[in-house]
Amino acid sequence: MGDDPDDRSDPRAEESSTTDGLAVERYDLVVEAYLAHPSILLCPTLDAVSESTVRPQSQTTYRGRQTLFFTAANADFDVFESALVDDTTVCDPTLVGVDSNYRTYRVGLSDAARWPTEIPESLGASVTSAENNSGGWHVRMRLPGRAVLSALSTRCRETDVDFRVRQLYSPDAADGRPGNARYGVTDDQEQLLRTAYEMGYYDVPRRSSQNELAEQFGVSPSAVSQQLRRGTGALVGNTLATPSSTPPRDR
Known part of the structure; x- marks a missing residue:
């Protein structure tokens, strides 16, 4: 109660600031994503x-x-x-x-057609490139923060647009390009997490189980469970958690 609805409708509100009267929004998140829909x-x-x-x-x-x-x-x-x-x-x-x-x-x-960049740009994304990929579009964009990414994912889900994040990184990374080490996951964990996502393990309801993932990788369900927990923990610890709230993790 008492919230300004305009603040809630703009996911960029929490990311902006001012300096010497000039508004500042730091587009410090690079996202490469796949978008597809028959109307795009x-x-x-x-x-x-x-x-x-x-x-x-x-x-x-x-x-x-x-x-x-x-x-x-x-x-x-x-x-x-x-x-x-x-x-x-x-x-x-x-x-x-x-x-x-x-x-x-x-x-x-046509009157009903949408540009592949339409939804990202309507939420404030700065789209730097778009090229076709597997029946849809691979769009590279810069965002002012994760709130915009969350809003983009929600908007695509609500409009039945197939939206999948392929890469997510900061342009200020030391090597200037995405890499697993930035998120603290091993190559095996990344492969398992990607496969679990693609097989619908994280969908609600789930479209695959740990047993099916175990069969896919030829390991035990308990090994899958451990790798999923460790990989997910690494992703959260290195992306969402603040340094002070990130506990040490064994490898």
Whole structure:
């Protein structure tokens, strides 16, 4: 009671500050994530020709409609173009250039289509790149904090968008790139945690069990249980917990 609803609706509120009258939001979280949904631009085509390489080139307004130019490579172009014609997220698909290794297309967005960056950007994410991956889009973005990441995950879940975090790290890390050591998990723990996530172990209700994970890795259920606890503990200790609240862990 007494809370300002506007504060609750903006996940960035707790991350901002001011200095000399200038608002400051530190976009110190880099997220690489997979997003897919039949209404997201080109997803029906990407799903039909998943081995293709699609790269957006430019966005503009053409004949009163939002328009995208993009290139496609590594594709059976007969199949690709047939899928593009049937793609409900675009209209008036047009081949505008042919090169020895790729083709360039112009498409208008249908009224119901969404950009792959639409949901992240609506929550304040700074999207730095988007490229196709396994029938959807691999989006790299910078966020002002974990509250925005949580809001992004919730928004995608509420709208049935397939959202999966692939990498999560700070751009200020010493080596400048993501790595397991930053989160304190071993390679074996990372593989188990990723597999458990992909198999639905963390879903509610669960879609897989520790016994099924044990069969997948050829180990005992008790070994899976221990590795899951240690890996989860390492992730929480190195991401969410403050230094003073992180207890020492045996390896």
